[in-house]
Amino acid sequence: MMTEEQLDLTLTGIDEELRARNVPIVYRSFHGYFDFLGKANVTSSHPLADKAREWFSRQYGSRELPDELRGNVPVLLRGDVYCMKLPIFWGPMEICCEPVRPDEPHVIQPPHFKVVDHVVGLTAQFSASLTYEELRELRLTFAHSYRNYGPIRDAESSTLELIKEGCADRRLAIAALLHSVPSNGLSKWQSLQSTEKFLKAYIAKQGQKYPWSHDVVELACVGERLGLRGLAYKDLVEVQCTTHVRYDKSLVTVREAVDAFSAGLRICSSVAVGLGFPYDMQ
Secondary structure: OOOHHHHHHHHHHHHHHHHHOOOOHHHHHHHHHHHHHHHHOOOOOOHHHHHHHHHHHHHHHHHOOOOOOOEEEEEEEOOEEEEEEEOOOOOOOEEEOOOOOOOOOOOOOOOEEEHHHHEEOOOHHHHHOOOHHHHHHHHHHHHHHHHHHHHHHHHHOOOOHHHHHHHHHHHHHHHHHHOOOOOHHHHHHHHHHHHHHHHHHHHHHOOOOOOOOOOHHHHHHHHHHOOOOOOOHHHHHHHOOOHHHHOOHHHOOHHHHHHHHHHHHHHHHHHHHHOOOOOOOO
């Protein structure tokens, strides 16, 4: 068992390593915690894990966990778009998706995570009316998106400018859907831009010049020749669009815009893995 002094020295060393790697402040608590688990060879249930978490909380305070640390995804419920937030987890967590009952308290103790509580604007009355299939779809969307965001989040903290720009485009894709005057076409275009920049980042990382093209199928073919794996042709087709969608509202439905976002997220996640940012343990 480590002494307090040994623990402090270990965590200070990890923190210095993160700083040397230019890991942004907002991500250091997350990376530092899991780096410590690996160095100390302990699990998240070990008492030292709690001490490490507390150490980083004291070190960075309110700057450690921004609201969108993991990411946000648009979800479509009965024709309306909602924003599902993906918060960070510390250690194992059981995902559940039960409706919020307006006539009774819903108290679920950790380590449970209730998905419907993180769908912004979802009222108790509306939540209670959701069918089993709708709740199941919410849970699957959460689980898949949470996994896909891991490599993307890590890639964003790197020095690859195209990746940073692609992540900004993805946020704009959500904003376009949630705006007071939604634009499905603009949202799909931003999903395409995000995907395109991730693919170009991969090609550039291999020391090759990427085509000056908005055709993600063409970019994906170049990437695959250079070793990129895990892309689905269906996703590439789903995210592809022309510049005209930004100006003609009739060209893209809300379902198509949400599906394009999800397809783009899967593609970008595969690209991030190909860049050396693997799926994490969560």
